[in-house]
Amino acid sequence: xxxxxxxxxxxxxxxxxxxxxxxxxxxxxxxxxxxxxxxxxxxxxxxxxxxxxxxxxxxxxxxxxxxxxxxxxxxxxxxxxxxxxxxxxxxxxxxxxxxxxxxxxxxxxxxxxxxxxxxxxxxxxxxxxxxxxxxxxxxxxxxxxxxxxxxxxxxxxxxxxxxxxxxxxxxxxxxxxxxxxxxxxxxxxxxxxxxxxxxxxxxxxxxxxxxxxxxxxxxxxxxxxxxxxxxxxxxxxxxxxxxxxxxxxxxxxxxxxxxxxxxxxxxxxxxxxxxxxxxxxxxxxxxxxxxxxxxxxxxxxxxxxxxxxxxxxxxxxxxxxxxxxxxxxxxxxxxxxxxxxxxxxxxxxxxxxxxxxxxxxxxxxxxxxxxxxxxxxxxxxxxxxxxxxxxxxxxxxxxxxxxxxxxxxxxxxxxxxxxxxxxxxxxxxxxxxxxxxxxxxxxxxxxxxxxxxxxxxxxxxxxxxxxxxxxxxxxxxxxxxxxxxxxxxxxxxxxxxxxxxxxxxxxxxxxxxxxxxxxxxxxxxxxxxxxxxxxxxxxxxxxxxxxxxxxxxxxxxxxxxxxxxxxxxxxxxxxxxxxxxxxxxxxxxxxxxxxxxxxxxxxxxxxxxxxxxxxxxxxxxxxxxxxxxxxxxxxxxxxxxxxxxxxxxxxxxxxxxxxxxxxxxxxxxxxxxxxxxxxxxxxxxxxxxxxxxxxxxxxxxxxxxxxxxxxxxxxx
Numbered sequence: 136x137x138x139x140x141x142x143x144x145x146x147x148x149x150x151x152x153x154x155x156x157x158x159x160x161x162x163x164x165x166x167x168x169x170x171x172x173x174x175x176x177x178x179x180x181x182x183x184x185x186x187x188x189x190x191x192x193x194x195x196x197x198x199x200x201x202x203x204x205x206x207x208x209x210x211x212x213x214x215x216x217x218x219x220x221x222x223x224x225x226x227x228x229x230x231x232x233x234x235x236x237x238x239x240x241x242x243x244x245x246x247x248x249x250x251x252x253x254x255x256x257x258x259x260x261x262x263x264x265x266x267x268x269x270x271x272x273x274x275x276x277x278x279x280x281x282x283x284x285x286x287x288x289x290x291x292x293x294x295x296x297x298x299x300x301x302x303x304x305x306x307x308x309x310x311x312x313x314x315x316x317x318x319x320x321x322x323x324x325x326x327x328x329x330x331x332x333x334x335x336x337x338x339x340x341x342x343x344x345x346x347x348x349x350x351x352x353x354x355x356x357x358x359x360x361x362x363x364x365x366x367x368x369x370x371x372x373x374x375x376x377x378x379x380x381x382x383x384x385x386x387x388x389x390x391x392x393x394x395x396x397x398x399x400x401x402x403x404x405x406x407x408x409x410x411x412x413x414x415x416x417x418x419x420x421x422x423x424x425x426x427x428x429x430x431x432x433x434x435x436x437x438x439x440x441x442x443x444x445x446x447x448x449x450x451x452x453x454x455x456x457x458x459x460x461x462x463x464x465x466x467x468x469x470x471x472x473x474x475x476x477x478x479x480x481x482x483x484x485x486x487x488x489x490x491x492x493x494x495x496x497x498x499x500x501x502x503x504x505x506x507x508x509x510x511x512x513x514x515x516x517x518x519x520x521x522x523x524x525x526x527x528x529x530x531x532x533x534x535x536x537x538x539x540x541x542x543x544x545x546x547x548x549x550x551x552x553x554x555x556x557x558x559x560x561x562x563x564x565x566x567x568x569x570x571x572x573x574x575x576x577x578x579x580x581x582x583x584x585x586x587x588x589x590x591x592x593x594x595x596x597x598x599x600x601x602x603x604x605x606x607x608x609x610x611x612x613x614x615x616x617x618x619x620x621x622x623x624x625x626x627x628x629x630x631x632x633x634x635x636x637x638x639x640x641x642x643x644x645x646x647x648x649x650x651x652x653x654x655x656x657x658x659x660x661x662x663x664x665x666x667x668x669x670x671x672x673x674x675x676x677x678x679x680x681x682x683x684x685x686x687x688x689x690x691x692x693x694x695x696x697x698x699x700x701x702x703x704x705x706x707x708x709x710x711x712x713x714x715x716x717x718x719x720x721x722x723x724x725x726x727x728x729x730x731x732x733x734x735x736x737x738x739x740x741x742x743x744x745x746x747x748x749x750x751x752x753x754x755x756x757x758x759x760x761x762x763x764x765x766x767x768x769x770x771x772x773x774x775x776x777x778x779x780x781x782x783x784x785x786x787x788x789x790x791x792x793x794x795x796x797x798x799x800x801x802x803x804x805x806x807x808x809x810x811x812x813x814x815x816x817x818x819x820x821x822x823x824x825x826x827x828x829x830x831x832x833x834x835x836x837x838x839x840x841x842x843x844x845x846x847x848x849x850x851x
Contacts, residue, residue, distance in 0.1 A: 168193060168202030178211060178234070181257060181281040181305050188233065193217070201225035215239055215260070222249035229253070236260040238284070245273045258282040262308065268292040275300035286332065287311040295320040304328055310356065311335040322348040334358035334380070341365055347372030358382035358404075367392035377423075380404035387434075389417035401425045401448075409434040412581070413467075415441040426451045436565040437462040437583050439616050444469045451476040455502070459483055461562035462583035464616065465490040475499045480527070483564045485509035485536070486585050489516035492524065502527040507535035510548040512557040512587045518549035559590035559636035559643045566634070571650045576624050580647050582617040584636030591637050592617035597630025597656070626651045662741040664731045667715065671723035671750045674698075677715040678731055678743060694733045700726055723752040 167173035171193040178188035188210040193202060198217040203225060205212070211234045220241040226232070226249050233255055242248055242264040250256070256277055266288040274280065280301055291313035298304065304325045314336040322328065328349050334356050343366045346352065352373055362384040369390075370376070376397045381390075386408040394400065400421060406428045413429065425448050429435065435457045442464070443449070449471055454460065455478050465488035468474070474495045479487065484506040492498060501524055508514060517526070526532070534540040540548045565583045572578055584590045594602040594613060602611045602619060610628070612620040617636075621628060629651040636643045648655065668675040694709040698718055709716060711733070721727065730744040 166204055166206035167191065168204055170196050171202065173206070176211070189231075194236075205229060207231065210234070212236070221247040224249070226250070227252055230255065232256055234258040234260075237264070239263045242266055245269060250274065251276045254278055256280055258284075260284045261288070263287045265289055267313075268294075269297040270294050271296040272299050273297055277301065279303055282306040284308045285312075289313055291315070293318065293321055296324065297321060298324045301325050302327065306330040308332045309336070310358075313337065315339055317341065317345050319345050319347055322346065325349070327351050330354045332356040334360055334382075336360060338362075341369045343368035344371055345369055349373060351375050354378040356380045356382075357384070359384070361385050363387065365390035365393040368396065369393050370396045373397050374399065376400055378402040378404075381408060383407040386410055389413065391417050391419060394418065395420055399423050404428045405432075407431040411436060413438045413442040415439060415444065417442060418446060419444070422447060424449050427453070429454045430456050432457045433459070435460050436562070436581060437616075438464060438467045440464040440466045441469050442467050443471055446471050447473060449474055451478075453478040454482070455479065456481045457483070459564040461485060461564040462585065463487060463491060464583075465589070466494070467491060468494045471495060473497055477501045478527075479503045479506070481505040483507060483562075485560065485562065486513040488513065488585070492516065492522070498524055500525045500527055504528040504531035506532075508532060508545055509536050509560065509585075510534035510540045510543075510545055511537065512554045513585055514545070515549055515555070518546060556587050556638075556640050558641045559584040559586035559638055561634060561636050561643045561645045563645070566645045567647050569648050569650075571653060572624055574625055574652055578621050578624060578649070580619040580621070580632060580634070582619070582634035582636070582645065584617065584643060586636070586638050586640065588638050590643075593635050593637075594619045595633040595635065597628075597632065621649075624649075624651055626654050627656060629654055629656045662731065662733060662743045664729065664743040664745050666729075666745055666747045669747050669749055671752045672721050673717060673719045674721060674727065674729065674747055674749065675715070675717050676729055676731075676745070679714060694731065697730045697732070699728045699730070721749050723749050725749050 168191070171191055173189075173191050175187050176190040178186050178190070180186060189206070189208050190211040190213065191205060191209050192213045194213050194215040194217075196217060198214065198219060200219060201214065201222055205225065205228075207228050208231060209229050210231050212229065212232060213236045215236050216239040218241055219237065220243070226235075230252075232253055235253070235256060235258070237248060238260040239262075242261065243266060245261070245266060248261065250259075253276065257279055259277065259280060259282070262284045263286075266285065268290060269285075269292070271294040274283070274297070278300055281303055283301070283304060283306070286308040287310075289312065290309070293309075293314065295318060298307075298321055301324055305327060307325065307328055307330070310332045311334075314333070315338055317333065317338055319342075326348060329351060331346075331349065331352060331354070335358065338360055341357070341362060346355065346369075350372055353375055355373065355376060355378070358380050359382065362381065363386065365381075365386070370379075370393050373396070377399060379397065379400055379402070382404050383406070386405070388410055389405065394403070398420070401423050403421075403424060403426070407430070410429070410432055411434050413435070418424065418427070422445070424446055427443075427449065430453050435454075436459045438454070438460070443452070447470065450473050452474060460482040461484055463479070463484065468491060471494070475497055477495065477498060477500070480502040481504075484503065486509050487501075487503055492501070504527065516522070517532075529546070530544070532545040534543050534545055534548050561582060561584045565581045567580060570578065580594070582592055582594070584592060592613075593604075594611075596602060596611070600611075602608070602613050604613050604615055606613065610622060612622070614620070617634065619632065619634070629649050632647045632649060634645050634647070662678060664676055664678040666674060667677045694711050695706060696709045696716060696718075697704070697706045698721075699705075709731070718729065726746065726748050728744055728746050730742060732740060732742045734740040
């Protein structure tokens with residue numbers, strides 16, 4: 136009896152195989168289009184349920200129309216990579232069709248696809264065609280459609296009711312089109328949508344409530360849209376959202392207000408955005424977040440204190456390939472108990488604090504290779520046996536500093552060096568060297584430093600003012616991390632701003648130069664000379680040294696005063712303990728450049744110059760009585776008349792006499808010699824010198840005039 140049952144079972148199996156073979160043979164021979172492949176293939180539903188489906192594969196055949204002899208039993212029709220631009224009624228008899236692939240064809244309109252009566256269709260591929268718009272009700276007959284792929288087309292317009300009738304739609308791919316706006320009305324007809332990919336569209340921006348109808352959405356991809364900001368209410372209504380991607384946008388900060396509206400988010404992709412800093416509060420109240428990606432950020436420089444705070448379910452953080460990321464605060468993590476994987480490789484990090492690692496009790500693996508590591512006290516914890524943390528690719532961990540250890544493997548160096556304290560080092564990548572700002576702007580200057588013990592950071596302004604965390608000022612504000620905020624910047628705020636990081640081992644400094652409207656005032660000049668008074672023959676100058684905390688201990692060893700104009704130059708040594716000087720014996724109405732140069736014992740010099748013009752010479756008659764002057768004028772007039780008459784008489788007599796002897800003297804006449812008048816008479820200006828000045832200078836006419844160093848100086 137048992138043998139009979141076995142024989143019957145075998146016979147049934149053979150019969151089924153023969154039947155299937157005959158069926159497949161029948162499909163292949165009678166109802167399968169030429170060059171196509173017709174067979175039963177595995178097929179997965181949109182819910183990932185495995186099934187077998189009758190499949191007709193006509194991919195890559197350069198067809199211009201759908202084959203006519205398709206079996207009505209066809210469930211999956213593949214027509215990818217052909218040249219079909221329009222259908223007629225070829226699809227009307229395919230009542231059992233569940234998946235249709237028209238990707239990479241030449242359709243320009245959805246109407247030309249011929250989708251009426253395909254009530255069983257669940258998946259439609261129309262990607263990589265030339266479709267330009269989606270009109271109202273263009274898909275209304277596809278009542279069971281669950282997946283629509285219409286990405287990589289030329290769609291610039293979608294009508295408000297374009298998706299009407301698609302109440303069962305679960306996945307919608309609209310990415311890589313020409314859309315400039317996202318209309319929330321599109322989604323009123325798709326209440327069950329779970330996955331929306333709408334990235335790589337040149338949208339002007341995301342609007343508040345854009346996705347509010349999508350209460351069942353689980354995954355949203357907004358990649359490559361050049362988004363610079365996400366409004367605070369843009370994600371309202373996405374209560375079921377678990378995965379969100381802002382990959383490859385232009386966000387300069389974490390959209391914290393918007394993220395607060397998605398309380399169930401588990402996976403967040405912020406990769407490839409120009410975010411500058413990760414700061415406290417950026418991921419506030421994201422209690423379900425499990426994985427966070429902040430990779431490939433070209434402008435990311437630091438992860439600040441409490442940047443990752445109260446994230447109880449976060450298990451993986453990836454912050455890799457950020458070329459400027461050079462600083463992670465020792466208290467960057469707070470209440471992150473579940474973190475197991477910390478990826479920090481391929482950044483610009485010099486170190487990771489031991490306290491940072493200790494704040495992550497469940498950490499299992501860390502990756503800090505391919506960073507310019509600083510092999511000193513800050514990373515001694517790496518060589519400790521107290522942790523079970525696994526370092527990924529440890530053979531790729533090399534020292535970049537100090538110079539004597541450059542190129543050596545980290546663990547080998549740390550065995551030799553056991554110092555527990557080390558100098559501060561300001562992270563260069565966090566620091567702006569030069570900025571050109573507009574008037575009225577508010578600027579933030581970041582300064583981050585690593586050391587043991589932790590350094591104090593303060594700033595020095597161009598005028599030498601020290602700005603600390605405790606400083607009270609309307610202009611300047613310093614954060615605890617070291618960021619200097621300068622409000623309402625003006626031209627007079629331009630100059631060199633110095634960051635100082637200091638601990639008991641020493642200090643490190645960096646300078647940021649700020650221009651305002653292209654102007655850079657020399658506010659950092661230690662020495663400044665001024666004209667206090669200018670007269671016709673003298674100039675009184677004074678000078679001061681700025682009270683810069685960086686130069687307050689400088690002691691000058693010599694000082695030299697120089698006065699210069701195109702005709703003459705004088706130089707004189709000045710006592711180092713004066714700050715006011717009188718220059719005399721100058722010409723009136725003359726331009727001079729006066730320079731003061733001082734140097735210290737290290738031969739470091741400071742120079743300051745000023746241009747000045749002396750006043751005009753003053754002319755005055757010292758005559759006290761006007762009547763005397765009138766009488767004197769009358770007498771002088773009479774004398775002038777008498778002398779004039781006498782001179783005329785003498786001239787006439789001589790003229791007469793010369794005429795008589797003209798011929799006898801003619802042979803003795805010679806040419807007159809040329810005598811320069813300036814050798815007979817002094818320059819005109821000397822005629823107006825006082826008698827005392829003439830007497831004083833008479834004995835030294837051939838010597839150059841000297842700068843008077845004997846008067847008008849005062850002590851500091």
